[in-house]
Amino acid sequence: MAKEGSSDLAKREQRLAYWLLAPTFLILLVIAIYPLFSVFYNSFTNSVFASTAPTEFVGLQNYRGLLSMTIRQVPPRLDESGQPIVDPATGAVQYESAVTVLPREPVRFRPVTQFSLFGTQFVLGATDPNFIRAVWDTIVFAVATVFLELVLGMIVALIVNANFKGRGLMRAIILIPWAIPTAVSSQMWAYMLQPNRTGFFNTVFWYLGLGNGEIPFLSDPAWQLPSMIMIDVWKTTPFMALLLLAGLQLIPADIYEAADVDGAGPVRSFFQLTLPLLKGTIAVALVFRTLDALRVFDLFQIVLGQARYSMASFTYYQLIQNRAMGYSSASSVIIFVVLSVFAVAYMRSLGVKSDDH
Amino acid sequence: MTTKTKQRINRILLWVLIIFMAIWMLFPFYWAINSSFKSEGMLAMTPTTFVPRDPVTRDISFFLRNYQAVFTNQAFLRAIVNSVIVATSVTLLSLAVGSFAGFALGKLRYRGKTATLYVILAMTMFPAIAVLTGLYAIITNLGIPPIASMIITYMLFTLPFTAWVLTAFFRELPTEIFQSAQVDGASPFQTFYMIMLPLTAPAMVTTGLLAFIGAWNEYLFALTFTSIAPDARTLPVIIANFPSQFSMQIPFGEIMAAGIVSSIPLIALVFIFQRRIVAGLTAGAVKG
Numbered sequence: 119m120a121k122e123g124s125s126d127l128a129k130r131e132q133r134l135a136y137w138l139l140a141p142t143f144l145i146l147l148v149i150a151i152y153p154l155f156s157v158f159y160n161s162f163t164n165s166v167f168a169s170t171a172p173t174e175f176v177g178l179q180n181y182r183g184l185l186s187m188t189i190r191q192v193p194p195r196l197d198e199s200g201q202p203i204v205d206p207a208t209g210a211v212q213y214e215s216a217v218t219v220l221p222r223e224p225v226r227f228r229p230v231t232q233f234s235l236f237g238t239q240f241v242l243g244a245t246d247p248n249f250i251r252a253v254w255d256t257i258v259f260a261v262a263t264v265f266l267e268l269v270l271g272m273i274v275a276l277i278v279n280a281n282f283k284g285r286g287l288m289r290a291i292i293l294i295p296w297a298i299p300t301a302v303s304s305q306m307w308a309y310m311l312q313p314n315r316t317g318f319f320n321t322v323f324w325y326l327g328l329g330n331g332e333i334p335f336l337s338d339p340a341w342q343l344p345s346m347i348m349i350d351v352w353k354t355t356p357f358m359a360l361l362l363l364a365g366l367q368l369i370p371a372d373i374y375e376a377a378d379v380d381g382a383g384p385v386r387s388f389f390q391l392t393l394p395l396l397k398g399t400i401a402v403a404l405v406f407r408t409l410d411a412l413r414v415f416d417l418f419q420i421v422l423g424q425a426r427y428s429m430a431s432f433t434y435y436q437l438i439q440n441r442a443m444g445y446s447s448a449s450s451v452i453i454f455v456v457l458s459v460f461a462v463a464y465m466r467s468l469g470v471k472s473d474d475h
Numbered sequence: 476m477t478t479k480t481k482q483r484i485n486r487i488l489l490w491v492l493i494i495f496m497a498i499w500m501l502f503p504f505y506w507a508i509n510s511s512f513k514s515e516g517m518l519a520m521t522p523t524t525f526v527p528r529d530p531v532t533r534d535i536s537f538f539l540r541n542y543q544a545v546f547t548n549q550a551f552l553r554a555i556v557n558s559v560i561v562a563t564s565v566t567l568l569s570l571a572v573g574s575f576a577g578f579a580l581g582k583l584r585y586r587g588k589t590a591t592l593y594v595i596l597a598m599t600m601f602p603a604i605a606v607l608t609g610l611y612a613i614i615t616n617l618g619i620p621p622i623a624s625m626i627i628t629y630m631l632f633t634l635p636f637t638a639w640v641l642t643a644f645f646r647e648l649p650t651e652i653f654q655s656a657q658v659d660g661a662s663p664f665q666t667f668y669m670i671m672l673p674l675t676a677p678a679m680v681t682t683g684l685l686a687f688i689g690a691w692n693e694y695l696f697a698l699t700f701t702s703i704a705p706d707a708r709t710l711p712v713i714i715a716n717f718p719s720q721f722s723m724q725i726p727f728g729e730i731m732a733a734g735i736v737s738s739i740p741l742i743a744l745v746f747i748f749q750r751r752i753v754a755g756l757t758a759g760a761v762k763g
Contacts, residue, residue: 153609301711364757
């Protein structure tokens with residue numbers, strides 16, 4: 119901009135900038151920063167929503183309640199002679215009930231999961247197994263969906279980047295799953311996943327001779343997460359594909375022509391040219407999507423309700439159904455901290471250009 | 476193998492992939508449409524049918540009562556009105572406020588610019604769930620009505636996004652326009668309002684569309700803030716927990732009909748503005 123001693127003009131410009139930014143920052147202060155601080159503060163209290171009971175400062179009690187975990191060894195069940203009881207049918211050692219080995223005082227631990235290591239049975243106990251399970255499930259969900267979406271999104275992006283009749287139509291079609299409300303797509307898929315042959319999947323599996331036509335996709339814990347992952351992959355792969363497509367379009371076509379002359383096949387030119395050139399785009403897309411997947415709410419809340427939580431639907435449940443404002447605030451803070459790590463990674467991979475050159 | 480046959484095989488492979496992809500993307504919709512034309516008896520048939528069929532005669536027959544039920548369902552009709560009010564207001568407000576910020580961030584020079592850019596970028600990723608409890612407390616303490624609270628709180632995700640994408644668009648406008656207007660004696664605000672703003676109209680359409688879709692689909696805040704105000708519920712809340720007037724079981728036929736109806740505006744937007752939406756999405760996520 120003009121430099122000829124116009125410091126007056128520069129000052130005016132600066133003042134205007136501050137005025138123009140003021141409304142945005144004021145709004146964000148009220149709906150983001152202030153509530154964030156109040157959540158942080160509340161997470162150290164036993165505040166109960168819409169209650170007349172006085173709120174007390176409880177220090178880290180909420181965090182301890184959410185995060186306390188312990189690992190205990192589970193002893194095998196012994197018969198009268200002191201020998202471990204073995205199931206005669208399967209040959210598996212019978213273990214004591216996990217609840218008996220977990221501490222009960224001063225707070226009660228409940229089992230989250232059992233695992234065996236070097237022939238010894240262990241139990242992971244937590245004071246709030248629902249939260250620990252929600253965190254674990256959300257992480258598994260995020261890793262699985264983001265990985266599958268990257269692979270499938272890459273295939274979709276390569277397809278809609280190719281030249282064919284009706285490419286515009288195809289690009290519009292892949293936008294549809296992304297555009298419709300998650301509430302609608304969750305209901306659509308929930309109906310397709312009905313636990314009997316009124317559902318699409320059970321009918322098709324039954325026609326193919328897989329299963330008895332009564333697979334409980336949404337109530338059997340073993341099927342719940344895979345079902346969630348399948349729905350999310352359908353809904354979000356298009357978005358991933360569009361991010362990758364934007365990167366693909368930046369690659370100049372003559373690079374491929376040169377590779378073609380050298381006799382490199384399409385597979386080799388993909389792995390040796392496209393993939394390395396797309397590294398930046400992929401990094402950004404991965405972090406962006408991971409951030410999104412970690413805060414998944416709609417899908418879990420609508421399809422699984424209280425059968426199984428994501429971190430976000432656990433927080434919602436604690437606030438609305440349990441009115442446990444302090445407790446749910448602590449869980450919010452934990453989510454915020456986890457997501458911030460990814461957000462920082464995202465901003466680093468993106469970088470900010472602050473001037474116009 | 477000659478080059479020609481090789482090319483032909485590639486072509487066929489490509490089309491096989493295209494068709495697979497189209498089926499994968501569209502089949503759930505087909506299934507929803509199929510189910511929306513079935514009566515409860517038809518929905519209960521095992522195995523299920525790929526087109527609506529009469530349970531007795533097995534002839535193809537379309538049951539239209541689900542759509543009738545949906546369009547006479549007061550809660551659903553009110554939800555459409557609520558969704559239109561909320562999504563439109565959020566979009567207009569975000570564009571108005573966001574274009575101010577976008578202009579300052581993209582074109583003006585001032586101290587602390589890098590910091591403000593980082594704040595806006597960080598805010599585009601702000602997790603709504605982290606402030607849910609805090610916002611809910613403010614809203615109930617101040618007694619803000621549910622529709623207004625949705626309009627205000629949705630700015631949490633529409634405003635930073637709008638400001639961020641518009642910043643990128645403003646930055647791309649040639650600085651010469653800005654300078655020559657100033658030389659002609661226009662104040663910076665006049666330059667913004669009379670010259671720059673009209674030039675960004677396409678960008679406004681793009682960001683407006685994305686803000687509208689985001690607000691139309693939002694579920695977490697809507698569910699929380701209307702938990703004791705059924706009259707203020709928006710479409711996602713109604714569809715996730717559909718209040719049927721007729722059915723005792725989960726009324727899947729009606730839910731599918733309602734879902735189709737509330738997706739149609741979005742599908743129309745996607746087909747009309749495909750290019751703009753793609754441009755906006757990738758600008759928001761990729762451009763720095």
